[in-house]
Amino acid sequence: MDLVEVAKKLFDEGVEVIIGYQGNFNVKPIFAKANEVDKLTFNPLCIYNLTNYLTMEGFVDKVDKIGVVVKGCDSKTILQLLDENAFSRDKIVVIGIPCNGVIDVNKIVEEIGEFREFKDNEFKIKWEGDELVVEVNGKSYKFPKDKILLEKCKVCETPNPVVYDVLVGNLIQQPHRKEEFKAVKEIESLSLEQRWEFWIKEFEKCIRCYACRNVCPLCYCESCVLERLEPEFVRRAVRLDENIAYHLIRAYHLANRCVGCGECERVCPVNLPLSLLNKKVAKEVKDLGFSEFLKPIEVGR
Amino acid sequence: MGKVIVFCCDAAYYGLNMVSKLIELPEDVEVVRVPCLGRVEFEAVVRALLDSANVVLAGCHENNCKNIDGSRLAKMRVELLRRMLEFVGMDADRVKHLEISTYEGLKLAEFLNEFAAR
Incomplete structure (x- = not known):
């Protein structure tokens, strides 16, 4: 199931708002209500840790049930927040996304050119094996993984979410890495x-x-x-x-x-x-x- | 010779008090009495360091703290701070943690004399 389908199902089950990502190139956080469900996306440019919004003052109390989209690294935040009793577990629905790594946007902008030159919906980006494929204005670019990956993703221990209620996509098989400092x-x-x-x-x-x-x-x-x-x-x-x-x-x-x-x-x-x-x-x-x-x-x- | 700020828990403070007639503390030493060393915040120690003072934390032995965890907390904070100071290239010896019981006041006073003269 892809993200939008999962979100639709969750809205039917009584989730009021889903904190997710929107946009293709200009990725922004979105607090999606049921009518904005089509805007939700996930691509290698989704860097932000959305769990930050869960601890906004009074936010969790105001909303009945919140969905939040998390990558592997973000899901660790949720565990830590739960450990500290920042909010109760049944208030949130964790939508976990196994993530191949997010990228440093500045590194691809150099090659593609100024982002104002193309419309957001003409921009496509996805992982294909060890390569990142970017399609802009009908042209396609390829980047090797180790060149554009963020530093934290190069030593990522948890590509798969450690806590989730629904999973989008398949779990990633990766040999276990250990932080070496x-x-x-x-x-x-x-x-x-x-x-x-x-x-x-x-x-x-x-x-x-x-x-x-x-x-x-x-x-x-x-x-x-x-x-x-x-x-x-x-x-x-x-x-x-x-x-x-x-x-x-x-x-x-x-x-x-x-x-x-x-x-x-x-x-x-x-x-x-x-x-x-x-x-x-x-x-x-x-x-x-x-x-x-x-x-x-x-x-x- | 620099200023020395000593955070003393109740036990260590009584110890220091008992020997006050035997041994005199240098002028630069300022004794701050706290109920328990576990309450001395990391920030307070950093603040003292910023005001160009050296810091000593004197409190009960680890298993002897009446508040159970106070000594361990202090030990943890100091040890962590020392390692962080070392990491950013500062002198870690400006912060010391001493385990002092009520009957070891003399040991503390002697140490302070030595530390202040450094």
Whole structure:
């Protein structure tokens, strides 16, 4: 069954709204009601982690039943949110999509040309084996997989959703991969001074737009410590020292929670390597053996 | 010599109090008393570091915390912070975690003297 058919069936079963993707080239999130069901699509440009919307203030309470489209990596967010009792399981219907990886759109735009030159519905994109086939204006382009894939997809552990109610398409057979923290180890191998030089260069760029925090599906506290004025742990000043504190605290708050969806890195306007910090914390928490200790207490689920 | 901020849990604070007549603390040392070390937030330690102070967290031994998890939490936070500081190229030794019972006040005071003189 394809996505639209599944969605139609779900609407019949009483789902009020489905959070999904729309568009072919200009992929945007959509909160589809029953009359907009045809707009739902899924293609290799659907990068966004839609589970972020589930933790919008009061959203889950207002709607009876919400459908949400998730890829493999996004589905881990749902597990984590359920662990933290962010919402109750019977409120949401998880539409899982096995995903061959999403791509960096900038890399294909270079070759295809400016996106304004074609209409959205003339654009087609799909995986064919290890190649990405793009059809625009009657022309077709082919790209090798390892060239255009996002970094996070190259080391993806879960192409298949780990939690779902309905599955769209077939499960992907892939040899089991294990996170090796390659990028983190690369930084660790540098000397202390080199590391400091690397990081001040990055942190100095930070403009403190808070986009990394806002886009994070797991940063949903109503009162955020980074905004608190009394006591003011991090000042608003955009300075190197405050920036370091901001990023350390942000990474620490995701200790053992970050699922590695890479959204923070994607939205960063100055391209800070934020997932590097997140992965470092994940690695250390694993290494120190605190992951069991940090696990939320299960409350009769 | 830099400023040193010491977060002491109740037990360690009493210990430090008991030896206050025996051994004097350096002027740069500021003792902050907290009910339990588990309550010392990561952010507070980072803030102290930003204000160019060195930080010591002194609390009960791991299995001796009256709040069960306080010491472990503090240990976890400090250890994680130290590793993160190292990762971004800062001096991890600016943060220390000490396990101090009420009867080990002398040990803490001696350590603080040494630490402040560093």
